[in-house]
Amino acid sequence: MALLLAATLAAVLATVLFFQHFLYLLFRQRTSPLRNLPGPPPPSFLIGNLEEMHDQENTNLIARWEAQYGSTFVYRGFVGACRLMTTDPVAIAHILGNAYDYPKPDFVRDSLAAMAAGHEGILTVEGDDHKRQRKILTPAFSASHIKSLTPIFWDKATQLRDILLSHADAHANGADATTTPTTPNNSNTRQGNPPRIDVLVWLARATLDVIGLAGFGYSFNALTDDTDELAHAFGVIFSSARKFRIVPIIQAWFPFLRRFNPINATMVEAKATMRRIGLALIDEKRRAIEEEEAAARARGLSEKSPCSPTLEEAMASRTAGRDILSVLIRSNMSSVPSQRMSVEEVLCQISTFLAAGHETIASSLTWCLYALARDPQVQARLREALRGVAASSRSSSHSHSSPYSPLYPSSPYSPTSPAPPIANDDAQDLTSLISQCTYLDWVVRESLRLYAPVTTTMRMCGRERDEVPLSVAGEGYVDKSGERRWSVPVRRGDLVAIPIQAVNRSERLWGADAGVFRPERWASPPQDARAIPGLYSNTLTFLNGNPLGGNRSCIGYKFALIEIKIFLYVLIKDIEFTIDPAMVIEKKVNVVTRPFVKSEPHLGNQMPLNISRASHSGSERGREGFAFSSPTISPVPRVPPAPEP
Numbered sequence: 001m002a003l004l005l006a007a008t009l010a011a012v013l014a015t016v017l018f019f020q021h022f023l024y025l026l027f028r029q030r031t032s033p034l035r036n037l038p039g040p041p042p043p044s045f046l047i048g049n050l051e052e053m054h055d056q057e058n059t060n061l062i063a064r065w066e067a068q069y070g071s072t073f074v075y076r077g078f079v080g081a082c083r084l085m086t087t088d089p090v091a092i093a094h095i096l097g098n099a100y101d102y103p104k105p106d107f108v109r110d111s112l113a114a115m116a117a118g119h120e121g122i123l124t125v126e127g128d129d130h131k132r133q134r135k136i137l138t139p140a141f142s143a144s145h146i147k148s149l150t151p152i153f154w155d156k157a158t159q160l161r162d163i164l165l166s167h168a169d170a171h172a173n174g175a176d177a178t179t180t181p182t183t184p185n186n187s188n189t190r191q192g193n194p195p196r197i198d199v200l201v202w203l204a205r206a207t208l209d210v211i212g213l214a215g216f217g218y219s220f221n222a223l224t225d226d227t228d229e230l231a232h233a234f235g236v237i238f239s240s241a242r243k244f245r246i247v248p249i250i251q252a253w254f255p256f257l258r259r260f261n262p263i264n265a266t267m268v269e270a271k272a273t274m275r276r277i278g279l280a281l282i283d284e285k286r287r288a289i290e291e292e293e294a295a296a297r298a299r300g301l302s303e304k305s306p307c308s309p310t311l312e313e314a315m316a317s318r319t320a321g322r323d324i325l326s327v328l329i330r331s332n333m334s335s336v337p338s339q340r341m342s343v344e345e346v347l348c349q350i351s352t353f354l355a356a357g358h359e360t361i362a363s364s365l366t367w368c369l370y371a372l373a374r375d376p377q378v379q380a381r382l383r384e385a386l387r388g389v390a391a392s393s394r395s396s397s398h399s400h401s402s403p404y405s406p407l408y409p410s411s412p413y414s415p416t417s418p419a420p421p422i423a424n425d426d427a428q429d430l431t432s433l434i435s436q437c438t439y440l441d442w443v444v445r446e447s448l449r450l451y452a453p454v455t456t457t458m459r460m461c462g463r464e465r466d467e468v469p470l471s472v473a474g475e476g477y478v479d480k481s482g483e484r485r486w487s488v489p490v491r492r493g494d495l496v497a498i499p500i501q502a503v504n505r506s507e508r509l510w511g512a513d514a515g516v517f518r519p520e521r522w523a524s525p526p527q528d529a530r531a532i533p534g535l536y537s538n539t540l541t542f543l544n545g546n547p548l549g550g551n552r553s554c555i556g557y558k559f560a561l562i563e564i565k566i567f568l569y570v571l572i573k574d575i576e577f578t579i580d581p582a583m584v585i586e587k588k589v590n591v592v593t594r595p596f597v598k599s600e601p602h603l604g605n606q607m608p609l610n611i612s613r614a615s616h617s618g619s620e621r622g623r624e625g626f627a628f629s630s631p632t633i634s635p636v637p638r639v640p641p642a643p644e645p
């Protein structure tokens with residue numbers, strides 16, 4: 001009886017608290033200064049515009065709102081709560097430049113933590129914890145360090161190319177390509193046509209292999225084997241298609257309801273696997289570093305700090321000591337004890353890198369290949385530029401000492417055999433060469449502009465009150481009283497959406513052809529676009545930050561750019577990608593943007609492209625031996641393609 005009474009009281013109390021919070025939200029909403037901004041009417045009182053927002057990548061929603069309400073407006077969330085959205089470069093610079101005063105809202109951090117990043121990883125922590133972690137992680141992402149990892153990128157790109165070529169050749173020779181041992185069950189081979197390959201799945205495997213080796217010295221071997229338990233565990237946690245569900249929206253405002261989420265046994269098991277392997281990796285790296293240090297001391301280097309160049313040089317000879325996790329652990333060990341990361345924090349970085357460093361790059365490369373398949377002229381021009389790099393490299397270096405050189409059309413190992421040794425100075429030289437290839441650079445900039453893997457991010461005002469400034473040269477906005485304003489009043493708890501993709505594609509900033517894939521635009525980007533406060537290339541693809549106010553920009557952007565360029569070089573040089581013109585590709589966002597075929601939603605995320613061995617034209621053969629790098633490339637006249645999805 002007493003138990004029943006207690007349960008009833010608890011239920012009544014919970015209901016009262018629930019309604020009290022609900023009333024508070026309604027009151028907050030009625031008094032919000034954001035109510036005075038223009039914006040689209042909410043189709044639903046309960047969930048505002050959230051359902052439309054969920055599918056915005058395919059409907060051009062934000063561009064339509066921007067055209068109708070200007071660059072700064074509000075849309076509605078749960079129970080009509082105003083959320084500020086702006087494509088105004090000055091407003092975005094203010095919010096990103098004061099990142100610690102505009103943290104990620106709790107519900108975003110919770111969903112990132114659940115996705116893979118954990119609650120103590122750099123993607124989810126805020127304030128001083130973030131500053132401390134970022135400082136320790138920074139050396140692992142320096143340009144010179146990432147360059148030392150490039151042999152891994154070359155190996156994996158070449159291994160992928162060989163798998164795809166063996167598939168294309170088997171098909172050309174009349175064999176049933178689906179029987180190729182290394183082919184996952186995702187090809188659709190039609191007689192007479194080049195084989196259709198789901199490039200998304202292959203790129204996901206290759207980039208997982210890269211982050212495994214470069215990130216932690218861990219071999220997933222995903223290109224040749226899909227049985228690795230860590231890869232499986234990660235796949236479960238970072239699960240695929242996301243439907244619009246109302247429960248997480250309500251949980252965002254009533255966090256205690258999250259306790260009632262059903263326990264998913266597969267997920268629990270996957271998290272336990274990630275933790276077990278992560279702890280083993282940390283332990284292994286730490287012991288290796290301690291042994292290295294002991295060996296260095298024994299050689300008379302004991303007075304040097306663990307990060308001194310001499311010791312770095314000594315360690316650099318071992319691939320095992322070069323991965324990001326090793327550098328992070330070394331940097332952690334040499335920090336002041338009070339500033340070090342705990343084991344739990346280091347563990348969270350492993351899953352963060354897996355999530356942030358693999359799906360994003362697979363998505364970028366997939367969309368880039370798609371754009372190139374839809375525009376054969378750009379693809380041909382890129383191939384010609386890349387073959388020019390190869391020719392120029394051959395003419396400048398007569399011998400490549402490694403048993404495997406990425407330059408040569410066919411590597412001497414088969415896709416199923418173990419990867420060759422990674423130590424490869426040639427790989428670093430060639431990386432420097434392709435970094436100077438102007439047309440490759442334009443293609444990468446353009447595809448990262450048009451297909452930013454992360455399309456929107458969310459921030460919350462942490463200041464009691466603030467005025468978000470807008471561009472004085474811009475139009476501002478007209479408030480409900482008819483007055484034009486150039487700043488937006490916000491208060492603690494107000495949500496701000498940063499529409500990365502919409503800014504990257506804004507016609508106001510990029511001109512009327514903003515939605516078209518046109519690498520030549522990078523010869524002279526429009527003046528208005530130069531105001532976008534992006535870390536890279538006047539786009540928001542990698543966001544931006546400010547070391548004083550908080551730097552939440554992508555720490556891995558140099559890693560990403562080099563990996564993307566190397567993969568494009570290796571693949572495009574030898575493989576021609578085409579797409580069935582009747583196929584409609586749409587997007588689905590689950591943290592990163594993935595494609596699916598509109599008529600085949602039951603097949604989930606995929607990007608089916610046709611592949612064949614690229615031929616060498618006479619003019620390309622004639623170019624061999626000539627320097628390729630010309631800072632100005634005259635635009636090729638071509639029919640403007642249709643806007644991209």
Ligand code: HEM
Nearest residue numbers: 122123356357360361364454457541542552554555556560
């Ligand atoms: C094309 C590839 C990539 C894109 C487009 C990308 C994009 C982004 C974006 C937009 C953010 C900010 C997220 C937010 O605050 O809401 C971010 C943060 C981050 N990225 Fe990347 N990323 C890429 C590759 C990588 C790689 C390769 C790594 C690591 C190996 C990485 C590691 C991180 C980390 C650790 C953060 C959190 C930084 C912080 O909060 O201080 N990313 N990335």
